[in-house]
Amino acid sequence: MFCGGPLDKSTTASATTEPSAEHAQSQPEFPDPDDTSPQTSGYAPWEDQERLGFFEALLSTVRQTLFAPTSFFSKMPRQGGLLMPLLYAMILQSIGTMAGYVWALVLDQSVIPLGRLGASEAVLFALLIPLVLFLGLVFWAFVLDRSLYLVGGANEPFETTLRVVSYSSAPELFNAVPFVGAFVAMGWRFYLTLVGLREAQRIGFGKSLAAIILPALVCCGIPLVMLTFAIFFLGLSSGILGGSAG
Secondary structure, three states: OOOOOOOOHHHHHHHHHHHHHHHHHHOOOOOOOOOOOOOOOOOOHHHOHHHHOHHHHHHHHHHHHHHOHHHHHHHOOOOOOOHHHHHHHHHHHHHHHHHHHHHHHHOOOOOOOHHHOOHHHHHHHHHHHHHHHHHHHHHHHHHHHHHHHHOOOOOOOHHHHHHHHHOOOHHHHHHHOOOOHHHHHHHHHHHHHHHHHHHHOOOOHHHHHHHHHHHHHHHHHHHHHHHHHHHHHHHHHHHHHHHHHO
């Protein structure tokens, strides 16, 4: 009771500020799934399904990785488990791969004669596709991780590299487009992986590019060197044999 006296300013200030603080605590803020500002860190829509729902989380992640990859990979969680990124990659790659095979079958351009498979063989083939995609995904992430180590760009653990590879899978959906879809998917995924490694591993463009190109050089370079030596020795032996016969 103030008995007509003036109110204390500190009392009135605390009375007006305390409810707002409690109100702020009672309503936590969530990052906007469509917000691509680099200030937001440690967030991926696909891993926020509890709030967004399955389809919204999937579509938002596809949209951000395709059209705002720099922002997405800069705020992507470096760690936090492999199940969700792998599941995201398997869903998109399976859809794209199956769509590509369907078009190849319709256009009679399939390397594998799917039309000649029986029911059991077709089921087995369908079951093997996700397994092959999974093994290829993990193997490619492992190769990239070792390549990053060789070029001095492995600033984060293997999980981060696998996350980049997994979240670079959205272009695989372009395999559903006949003729040019596979080429678009290959080029776009190369670009997403390049940007993803650069942002997630915090390295420069050169190291990111070198980490991707190095496995191709090793894969193609070793057979090329072996073929060169084989041709050289065959030519040398032919010259020696020819000279001795003469």
